Amino acid sequence: MTRLTRVGAREKVTGAARYGADHTPEGVAYAMPVVATVGKGRITRLDTEAAAAVPGVLLILSHLDNLGIIPAGYIMADGYAFQSLQPLLDDRVAYRGQPIALVVADTLVAATQAAGLVRAEYETEPFAVELGADGAETVLQEEAIPLPFLADIVVGDAEAAFEGSQVRVDGTYESGPQHQVPMELIGSVVEWQEDTVVVHEGTQSVGALRGGLARQLGIDPDRVQVIAPYVGGAFGQKNALQPHLAPLAVAARRAGRPVKLVLPRAHTFHAASFRPVARHRVRLGADASGRLLAVIHEVDQQASRHDLLPATYTEITSRLYAVPNFRGRQRHVKTDAQTPGYMRAPFEHSAAFAMESAVDELCQAIGRDPVEFRLANDAEVDPVTGKPFSSRHLAECLRRGAELFGWAARTPEPPRDVDGTMIGWGVATGAYPSLTVPTLARLRADAGGRIVAEVGGHEIGQGITTVLTCAIADDLGIDPDAVTVVVGDTRAVPHHLTAGAWGTNSTLRAVHAALRELRAGLGAAAAGRVDVAAAVTASGRDEVVVEAVTQGPGQPPEMIDRMRAGLVALAGPEYPDYVSFSFVAHFAEVRIEPVTRRIRVPRVVSVVDCGRVASPVTAEAQVRGAVVWGIGAALRERSEVDPRYGGFLNTDMAEYVIPVNADIGRIDVAFVNEPDFVLNPMGVKNLGEVALVGVAAAIANAVHHATGRRVRRLPIMVEHVL
Amino acid sequence: MHPFAYTAPATLADALRALSAAGPGTKVLAGGTTLYDLMKLDIETPSSVVDVHALRELTGIDTGGPGELSFGAGALMADVAEDPVLLSDYPALAESLAKAASQQLRNMATVGGNLLQRTRCAYFRGGPAFPCNKRRPGSGCGAIGGLDRGHALLGGSDACIATYPGDWAVALLAFDAVVDVAGPRGERTIALADLHLEPGVSPDREHTLEWDELIVRIRVPATPTGRGSTYHKIRDRESYAFALAAAAAAVALDDRGGVADCRIALGGVATRPWRCRAAERELIGGVLDEHSARRAGEAAFAGARPGTYNAFRVELGIRTVAEALRIAGERAVR
Numbered sequence A: 001m002t003r004l005t006r007v008g009a010r011e012k013v014t015g016a017a018r019y020g021a022d023h024t025p026e027g028v029a030y031a032m033p034v035v036a037t038v039g040k041g042r043i044t045r046l047d048t049e050a051a052a053a054v055p056g057v058l059l060i061l062s063h064l065d066n067l068g069i070i071p072a073g074y075i076m077a078d079g080y081a082f083q084s085l086q087p088l089l090d091d092r093v094a095y096r097g098q099p100i101a102l103v104v105a106d107t108l109v110a111a112t113q114a115a116g117l118v119r120a121e122y123e124t125e126p127f128a129v130e131l132g133a134d135g136a137e138t139v140l141q142e143e144a145i146p147l148p149f150l151a152d153i154v155v156g157d158a159e160a161a162f163e164g165s166q167v168r169v170d171g172t173y174e175s176g177p178q179h180q181v182p183m184e185l186i187g188s189v190v191e192w193q194e195d196t197v198v199v200h201e202g203t204q205s206v207g208a209l210r211g212g213l214a215r216q217l218g219i220d221p222d223r224v225q226v227i228a229p230y231v232g233g234a235f236g237q238k239n240a241l242q243p244h245l246a247p248l249a250v251a252a253r254r255a256g257r258p259v260k261l262v263l264p265r266a267h268t269f270h271a272a273s274f275r276p277v278a279r280h281r282v283r284l285g286a287d288a289s290g291r292l293l294a295v296i297h298e299v300d301q302q303a304s305r306h307d308l309l310p311a312t313y314t315e316i317t318s319r320l321y322a323v324p325n326f327r328g329r330q331r332h333v334k335t336d337a338q339t340p341g342y343m344r345a346p347f348e349h350s351a352a353f354a355m356e357s358a359v360d361e362l363c364q365a366i367g368r369d370p371v372e373f374r375l376a377n378d379a380e381v382d383p384v385t386g387k388p389f390s391s392r393h394l395a396e397c398l399r400r401g402a403e404l405f406g407w408a409a410r411t412p413e414p415p416r417d418v419d420g421t422m423i424g425w426g427v428a429t430g431a432y433p434s435l436t437v438p439t440l441a442r443l444r445a446d447a448g449g450r451i452v453a454e455v456g457g458h459e460i461g462q463g464i465t466t467v468l469t470c471a472i473a474d475d476l477g478i479d480p481d482a483v484t485v486v487v488g489d490t491r492a493v494p495h496h497l498t499a500g501a502w503g504t505n506s507t508l509r510a511v512h513a514a515l516r517e518l519r520a521g522l523g524a525a526a527a528g529r530v531d532v533a534a535a536v537t538a539s540g541r542d543e544v545v546v547e548a549v550t551q552g553p554g555q556p557p558e559m560i561d562r563m564r565a566g567l568v569a570l571a572g573p574e575y576p577d578y579v580s581f582s583f584v585a586h587f588a589e590v591r592i593e594p595v596t597r598r599i600r601v602p603r604v605v606s607v608v609d610c611g612r613v614a615s616p617v618t619a620e621a622q623v624r625g626a627v628v629w630g631i632g633a634a635l636r637e638r639s640e641v642d643p644r645y646g647g648f649l650n651t652d653m654a655e656y657v658i659p660v661n662a663d664i665g666r667i668d669v670a671f672v673n674e675p676d677f678v679l680n681p682m683g684v685k686n687l688g689e690v691a692l693v694g695v696a697a698a699i700a701n702a703v704h705h706a707t708g709r710r711v712r713r714l715p716i717m718v719e720h721v722l
Numbered sequence B: 001m002h003p004f005a006y007t008a009p010a011t012l013a014d015a016l017r018a019l020s021a022a023g024p025g026t027k028v029l030a031g032g033t034t035l036y037d038l039m040k041l042d043i044e045t046p047s048s049v050v051d052v053h054a055l056r057e058l059t060g061i062d063t064g065g066p067g068e069l070s071f072g073a074g075a076l077m078a079d080v081a082e083d084p085v086l087l088s089d090y091p092a093l094a095e096s097l098a099k100a101a102s103q104q105l106r107n108m109a110t111v112g113g114n115l116l117q118r119t120r121c122a123y124f125r126g127g128p129a130f131p132c133n134k135r136r137p138g139s140g141c142g143a144i145g146g147l148d149r150g151h152a153l154l155g156g157s158d159a160c161i162a163t164y165p166g167d168w169a170v171a172l173l174a175f176d177a178v179v180d181v182a183g184p185r186g187e188r189t190i191a192l193a194d195l196h197l198e199p200g201v202s203p204d205r206e207h208t209l210e211w212d213e214l215i216v217r218i219r220v221p222a223t224p225t226g227r228g229s230t231y232h233k234i235r236d237r238e239s240y241a242f243a244l245a246a247a248a249a250a251v252a253l254d255d256r257g258g259v260a261d262c263r264i265a266l267g268g269v270a271t272r273p274w275r276c277r278a279a280e281r282e283l284i285g286g287v288l289d290e291h292s293a294r295r296a297g298e299a300a301f302a303g304a305r306p307g308t309y310n311a312f313r314v315e316l317g318i319r320t321v322a323e324a325l326r327i328a329g330e331r332a333v334r
């Protein structure tokens, strides 16, 4: 296999890479939002006089104008936007931090100054921002969103099996809220060229921006171009249309010039989605020999008033073990916040923290080694559907990880270092569904022997350009430098949203199919090295262009239309003949200072079953990055909420404590690397999300081993172990 | 952010003249790492700024003399943190800088500007919609009864419990530093202990400098006790975070191992840099061991007034003092 360094690495480290907001067209004007400072209510007066008087101010947009914007709908309800609520259209304030006006000026300084001078008066209303708060309304998911895949998972009779179990664990676990906090801020540069609107914006979904903006402005999608060759981190935050875009487009049209918006960091905490609070009650029942008999997993997830984020926590907790009786229940608790959404392993991270902590408690209660318990309760077939797994090497992840970590030396009594440092070892597993989306790939071969691949996907730092470059170069036996991959550009091909770790599986499928077409088009054999230049020359044409569209097994063809329209069109993890998941096992060591009790994580071993590893260099980086995320989730990150005011308080990178280099020790990554040819002909499953699932639980379990304290709420901080 | 006038005088004398000429509402600009931040938050709204960052008269570092150490107000945190004399003879001073902020900030920020940094209280920083007596006198205090995990345990009032976030001033306080100040009325010297104010009923007043005065240098009396010192800082991550609890501790031992001299000051737990004379008295003349170090920590926090979420920092603070004393004791000269 071609072992490439990351495509674009040099451009990124030298600053040559041009991100969305780096684009500065001639005559650009600058926008700055004004946000609501109350938790809920109505704007009774908006005074823009002082702001309008600031020299250089061009426009102040608010609900007082008729902006003519049509709401684009919620991404998970056949729409395009991260939430259904489009600000600036009426006088309602649904949450603190909601935009209430947009100032546009000649310079960023003028726009910022003027935004600070807009004065609003409100009629306030009571609001609720926490799960238990008065006025926070709870609804059952299967009634509120009656879709088959969101129904409660019920297998056997979990209640009876739990009651009849010799050993029982009953715990409540909580995580969130958290924010994605990518380096790249949220921003956009919007420009009208004749009657076409051109958008430069870091996004995971150029298609949603295109379809959504067209719907909002009431124009044909062909008149919207969205360009996002690089995304400086997204992690779910940029997976949909954001409310800033349509007002920017209106502003650009009214001002007759391009408009740039880069949100200040503090705004990003309210401008886009976040990981909601999730409170889990997990009950486990086992017999004395350590056979898992019953799992009951009930989850309450924070929602906004206006949208319900479809929750799939139990999708993995019902499948990590061969459990004959399972009952899940997922509820939504409506709060006065922007709509929470997808943040890396959105449900699975939190679900695995709950489930794998509970399993650790169970092992403790029975006196079984946690690795041995997991191996003994591993599932051969899917406990929910009875179908086979496309592949499942979780046991191998555990065995290999235990060996790499030196788990055999673990004693139930935690060791102490000479200086009294408390040492603990913990293990946890995770899973993530293999999802597939409709994808179009177009390959152009020219007489110079070069291949340009235009693919419906996005380079969000996960390494998709590297993966596709490797795949094309390997297949044709050509130099990777002869391959150019174009992603994140509506001018090339239609794009589905890139998220949920489905990118590699989906784009490789399409590229694989297109390569078959290309070989046919070039008159080349079905396999083996191809002399591209000679074949194109022989064809007598300047270039040979082929196209392929692929979709998930069993996916109806209408899904391709949805993809073309920029809508979500997922297949999996339940496919007609099998279910498909990636798996992971994490082993963590913590060391806790004897006196001041700072918790450190000197080493983590992670072993992943993601099918065949498509690109070693970016795959390892993905897993390391995910472990860093897991350390952040376990020990650091927490968005602070004051129920008296609403919104989030710690809205900068000094106060929202993401890990720094000094927090990270050694991270060893290994892959089972067994191809899964059931899922697709390239043998790949998914990686970017599963790598995070279970890290926090492994650390929490290690903290328990070290201290005897079971912390059931993330993050675990010094006060919990003092 | 508001428009403001900007001048960058070439000499200290010009700077002083520019300052008084511009009138109240003028701010001195050094590295800008605090001032620009607060201007962007509309907390500081100076009508003009006088930039002293390039003034060579302010950048001198002199740690060679027998009597005292001297740091120009414009010396960079990064440079002072790496001064070899500090590293060997006053590790607490060097560590208080090295454990502050990030390398990028330390490369920009000055040791004079550092003294006047302002609280990280989220209600103070969060904008005019939050009540905050420091930002808008009389508007109330968002932190009292709110998210006070990081707020002060010592020195708070009914009006304000904001923590003084800096580290360097804490270490300086332990070593009886003084600050030389120049203004239109000439030079004067303020003990560092008299520079910062407790909030009392007017939390908007944080220090005793006049608006037209400039910090010129910081001086620290030389002492062999410096060798046996540390700045121990516990925070929510290993770097780039303000203290949950911090202690500057310095110890000198006599030939029989008794404590001849001891300095203890607290950071991150009080409304100003906090010297702990009572804790020092616990130790001077006695022996330093685990028990006496703990007792000193308890004495340091005897007056602590915890709120809703910050009570754990009393115990954490006591242990931080004890650890700081242990580390200082291991380094102490006899």
Ligand SMILES: Cc1cc2nc3c(=O)[nH]c(=O)nc-3n(C[C@H](O)[C@H](O)[C@H](O)COP(=O)(O)OP(=O)(O)OC[C@H]3O[C@@H](n4cnc5c(N)ncnc54)[C@H](O)[C@@H]3O)c2cc1C
Binding pocket: A654, B027, B028, B029, B030, B031, B032, B033, B034, B035, B036, B037, B052, B073, B074, B077, B099, B100, B101, B102, B105, B108, B109, B110, B111, B112, B113, B114, B115, B116, B117, B165, B166, B167, B168, B213, B214, B215, B216, B240, B241, B242, B243
């Ligand atoms: C993200 C972040 C993290 C940080 N973490 C820490 C930390 O962990 N520990 C810590 O101690 N600090 C920390 N800091 C604060 C940092 O150390 C200070 O911002 C810095 O030291 C200020 O120095 P400056 O030269 O940039 O001052 P400026 O921002 O230029 O000025 C600060 C203030 O001092 C005044 N001033 C400056 N020089 C003079 C002078 N010569 N005479 C009179 N007045 C003057 C200014 O008018 C202004 O009011 C952090 C800052 C940031 C932004």
Ligand code: SF4
Binding pocket: B119, B121, B122, B123, B124, B131, B132, B133, B134, B135, B140, B141, B142, B143, B144, B159, B160, B161, B162, B203
């Ligand atoms: S603690 Fe002080 S700074 Fe913070 S809100 Fe209260 S008055 Fe303002």
